[in-house]
Amino acid sequence: MENVLNKQFVKLKEAMDEILDLKQTGHVFELKQSSAALMFVALKHSNREVKRSIKSGRDELHLEKSKVDLSRLHLQNLLYEVSHLKKEIVRCQKFKSRDAYLELLSDKEYSSKFAADSKETANMTNHKTHLYRLECELRLRKELDNQYSTLLTSKQELLQENLNQTQRYLSFAPALRTLLDSTKPLHDALQLSLDVEWKLSSIVKYLPRPLYILFINLESLQRANHGFSFKPEIIGFESDVQMQALLLETENSLKERRHFQEVNNPSETTVNNVLERALKAHPLHIRLVMETLDKSYELVLFVRYWTLLKCCTVHAQLNSFNTTNVQGDTNLLQNLLGHLYPNDVGNNIPVPGIEYELQNLNLSSEECLEYLVKNGFGKPYCWVQNMCSIATVNKNKLFNHELNLHKWTREVFAKISKRLHSWMRLTQQVRALTYKDVDLYTLKENIYPEGLSCSLVQWTVISTEEFNIQNSDLLTNLSSHNEITYTSYRAVIVRGSAKMECFIRIPSNYPMEIPLWILSVHWNGRHTAMNNSAIKMMEYWTNSLQPKDLEKNHRLLYAQLFRTIYSFDIFLETEGSMQTTREYNKEKPYISAFAKRIRLRPFRYIAKGSIHTFKQ
Structure with a gap:
């Protein structure tokens, strides 16, 4: 184109x-x-x-x-x-049924509760079986919800009935007061001590709620006479409570002025002044006196309530009615109250949320505890809070609120009495061994024979470092617990040219744990459990002694010492018989020093009729 x-x-x-x-x-x-x-x-x-x-x-x-x-x-x-x-496809892959987020019954519980439905689901597919199970559990939950609604309704009815009964009881109070006033001349004629009880009740009503609950519970236990010898009393006056309330009102009215002075003069305010101003115990506190069975000692417990900390503290004091000096036992009272229950040594404030409240006041729980211990107010143990019906949170973040106060208080007093008697016997034994005021030949503990050849020549206190340097498997197998403290001693036992050093460690939670003995023999060289199996068996034989093996009111430390001495005799007599130059003869009756190929020492003491011998 x-x-x-x-x-x-x-x-x-x-x-x-x-x-x-x-x-x-x-x-x-x-x-x-x-x-x-x-x-x-x-x-x-x-x-x-x-x-x-x-x-x-x-x-x-x-x-x-x-x-x-x-x-x-x-x-x-x-x-x-x-x-x-x-x-x-991705949505289908991520799809999950809604029942996956539900907490269903276990197979065992489902089979037990719906055993009759197992025949119906025998021929179903897995999907239909699962749907049928969901329907059954939905029906069960509806039934439980109906039961819960019924119980909740009955609870509301009971609460309303209790409220009505309480109102009826309160209406009796004016009539009872009128009756008491009208019968007062009759009380005077009969010389009834109703005025004393009225004065006591007038003081009790000024107690804070926790101390009031504790005092009423102690009074009921004392009147019920459950076998505990104690006497509770309230220390303080009504005027002190009224004065504290008046000072509190004055302090609140002058709060802004004091804050202005603290801002302008910060150098004058110290941490101690803040603690003294913030930590004020209630003017009234409870003094509880417990006597030992022999009436020679009395344990005095002072229980105080702290409004800021919302908890109670207990401080112990031990008094003696004889000339025995108990002031030297400095750790006795701390060990007595600090290990009544596991993980309860009073090193933290067991009140929920108290740390956040203290932070608002620029305080810490460590500072408060240090102030309480330094001024002799005691420690806030969890068992004291439970006796006062105060909810606690222990070191393991476990919440506890004791409701059966009567049973709990009896259990606490039983533990304190048992530990007090055990520690008093232990301190008496340690004191007697330190001053060697003990006759080993009269302390048979009803299980050991006569004829001791060794003698105790020294019992002294040593440091923890001196004890820890000992070479023994017992130290490596011990569990480390930061809250348990130890007191270490060194005992020297001598027989002829042989000498045995005993290193003893007594835990602070005695008698839950018994004293530990580590032995070292100096005779033809140094023998320990690491290089001599006989010494290892001697340590086992001494440390295996338990309080249940002894009679009532046992003296465990004496028994361990006696068992150590006589096992040292047996070691020298059996070991010396194999030496070329015999230094120690066999003085005790043995069935056989060594049986067959077993190289065990005959430490066990048996009685066959009137014959008492040692065997392996």
Whole structure:
């Protein structure tokens, strides 16, 4: 088509050039002009043909574009469907049934409660069985919810009934007061001591709630006479309580002024002044006196309540009625009250949320405890809080609120009495051994024979470092407990040229743990449990003695010492018999020093009729 137009244009140009030449030369050009005009008709026809072909080409192009757009749209729809299917696949993979978050019954509980339905689910698929189990548990939960609603309704009815009964009892108080006033002349004539009890009750009503509960419980125990010899009394006056209330009101009114002075004079305020101002015990406290069985000692417990700390502290004091000096036993009272129960040594304030309240006052629990111990107010043990009906949180973050106060108080007093008697016997034994005021030949503990050849020549106190340097397996097998302290001693036992050193460690939680003995024999060299099996057996024989093996009111330390001495005699007599030069003869009756291939010493003492011998 382009060539046709070009040819038409060329012919039209040639015709115009000829017409121009004819016109310039003056010849006639009308004929040529007519023929040239006819060329425009052919050009117009060619132009129409070109436009028609262009239009047909555009139509074909539009048709092809429409096909391409349609296929592209179809491909985009396919991609969208693919992405949607992928999302659905991921959603299906992450799908979890709602029962997965429910706490269902165990298989054992389900089979026990729905045993009759097992036949119905025998032929079901796993899915249908699971749906059936969910329906059963839903039915069970609805039944339990109905039971809970019923119990809650009955509880509300009981509370309302208790409230009605309380109101009825309170209505009796005015009538009882009138009756008491009207019968007062009769009381005076009969010399009844009702006024004394009235004065006592007037003091009791000023006690804080925890001390009030403790005092009433102690009074009931004393009147019930459960075998405990103690006497509770209230220390303080009513005027002190009233004065403290008045000072508290004055302090609240002058709080802003004091704050202004503290800001302007910060150097005058110290931590001690803040503690003294914040930690104020209640003016009234309880003094509890417990006597020992022989009436020679009395244990005095002072229980105070601290309003800021919301807890009670107990401080112990030991008094003696004879000339025996008990002031030297400095750790006796701390060990007595600090190990009544595990993980309860009074090194933290067992009140929930007290640390956050102290932080608002710029105080810490460590500072408060240090202030209480330094000023002799005692420690806030958990067992004291339970006696006063105070909820506690111990070191292991376990919440406890004792409700059976009568039973708990009796248990605490039984533990204190038992530990006090055990520690008094122990301190008497340690004191007698220190001053060697003990006759070993009269202390048989009803289990050992006569004829001791060794003698105790020294019993002294040593440091913990001196005890820990001893080489023994017993030290490596001990459990490390930071709250338990130890007191160490060194005893020297001599027989002839042989000497045995005994290193004794007494734990602070005695008698829950018994004293530990480590032995070292100096005779023909140094023998310990690490290089001599006989010494290891001697240590086991001494440390295996338990209080249950002895009689009532036993003296465990004496018994351990006696067993150590006579086992040392047996060691020298049996070991010396194998030496070339015999230094120690066999003085005790033995069935056999060694039986067969067993190289054990005959430490065990048996009685066959009237004959008493040692055997392995």
